Amino acid sequence: xxxxxxxxxxxxxxxxxxxxxxxxxxxxxxxxxxxxxxxxxxxxxxxxxxxxxxxxxxxxxxxxxxxxxxxxxxxxxxxxxxxxxxxxxxxxxxxxxxxxxxxxxxxxxxxxx
Amino acid sequence: xxxxxxxxxxxxxxxxxxxxxxxxxxxxxxxxxxxxxxxxxxxxxxxxxxxxxxxxxxxxxxxxxxxxxxxxxxxxxxxxxxxxxxxxxxxxxxxxxxxxxxxxxxxxxxxxxxxxxx
Numbered sequence: 101x102x103x104x105x106x107x108x109x110x111x112x113x114x115x116x117x118x119x120x121x122x123x124x125x126x127x128x129x130x131x132x133x134x135x136x137x138x139x140x141x142x143x144x145x146x147x148x149x150x151x152x153x154x155x156x157x158x159x160x161x162x163x164x165x166x167x168x169x170x171x172x173x174x175x176x177x178x179x180x181x182x183x184x185x186x187x188x189x190x191x192x193x194x195x196x197x198x199x200x201x202x203x204x205x206x207x208x209x210x211x212x213x
Numbered sequence: 214x215x216x217x218x219x220x221x222x223x224x225x226x227x228x229x230x231x232x233x234x235x236x237x238x239x240x241x242x243x244x245x246x247x248x249x250x251x252x253x254x255x256x257x258x259x260x261x262x263x264x265x266x267x268x269x270x271x272x273x274x275x276x277x278x279x280x281x282x283x284x285x286x287x288x289x290x291x292x293x294x295x296x297x298x299x300x301x302x303x304x305x306x307x308x309x310x311x312x313x314x315x316x317x318x319x320x321x322x323x324x325x326x327x328x329x330x331x
Contacts, residue, residue, distance in 0.1 A: 134319065143217070143303050143322030144256065187255065198244040198263035199307055199318035200271065203255030 104188045109208040112182075118175040120207050122188030125169040131190045133164060134201070135173045139184040144203075147173065147186075149194060178211045185209075214239050217323035219304050225329045226294045234289040234326050236304030243308035243316065245287035246271075247279060249300040250325075256303060262287055294330045302326045 105123040112118040124133065134149040148155055148162045150171075155162045161174040175182055187206040191199055220235045238245065243264045248256040248271075258271030262281040276298060278290045287306075291298060305320040 136320075141301065141325070143305070143324055144320075146319040146321065149319060193318070195311075195315045195317055197316075197318075198246070198261050198269075199320065200246075200258055200261060201256070201320060202272075203248075203257070205253070205255050 104190055104204060106186075106188050106204065106207045108205065109210070111210050111212060112175075112178045114179055114211050114213055115177055118178040118182065118209055118211070120173040120175075120186050120188075120209065121170065122173070123170045124188070124190045127168050127190055128192070131192050132194050133162065133168075133171045134189045134191060135160070135162065136187045136189065136201075136203075137182075137184040138187070138206070139181075144187065151194070178209075180211050180213070183209060183211045216240065217304055217306055217321055219302075219323040219326050221326060222324070223327045225331065226291075227331050228295060230294050230330075231290065231292050232294065232328075233291075234302055234304075234328075235286070236288065236323060237286045238304075238306040238321070239285065240306060240309065240321065241284070242306035242321070243284070244306060244318070245281065246305040246307075246320065247277075247287070247289045248303045248305065249273065249298075250303060251300050259289065259302075294328075296330045298328065299330045300328060302328060 135147040136144040164171045185206040246261040247259040260279040304323045307318040
């Protein structure tokens with residue numbers, strides 16, 4: 101699986117959009133970009149994933165560049181409850197059998213008043 | 214649905230003691246996983262079970278054994294605990310069935326077991 105690079109920390113004001121970048125310059129054509137977050141030592145929570153098109157769900161939007169070498173997770177209106185460590189993970193496929201995830205150290209997002 | 218449940222929530226062991234961490238899921242997922250997370254680090258995969266009856270090693274399997282008891286339950290055993298196994302242990306499952314009938318493999322995690330080995 102391709103490696104990812106994320107900034108160690110970011111700040112965001114409550115109510116503003118939080119834009120979390122991820123570089124995955126060695127991504128292969130069949131690898132998806134997944135985002136998870138971990139709030140204060142709880143179990144990680146799945147947020148969103150995508151292959152090459154932009155994706156949106158009730159939690160966030162995922163923007164993947166045309167060359168797929170980087171992506172941005174967007175939390176449109178960050179709240180204090182979005183303070184967490186965000187992990188960008190690249191892996192082959194999105195369906196089928198077991199999916200082994202390789203977690204890095206992620207980006208610690210601090211949302212402030 | 215309770216999702217993924219883990220017991221116990223906290224445990225303190227002495228070096229050399231054994232214990233089993235329990236995990237259960239009620240989402241009819243095929244695959245289950247055990248991870249450990251050390252302070253300030255990301256999660257590392259210990260073992261996983263792609264389907265009932267199968268188990269495979271992950272990144273850090275030494276010192277652990279697993280049992281996929283049935284589709285719902287996946288246990289992790291420490292036969293002789295060591296201080297290096299002090300960590301937070303997370304269980305996860307995957308295999309959500311989408312509206313298209315395909316099995317999607319985003320993982321759902323339990324709340325974790327905080328283990329201290331003295």
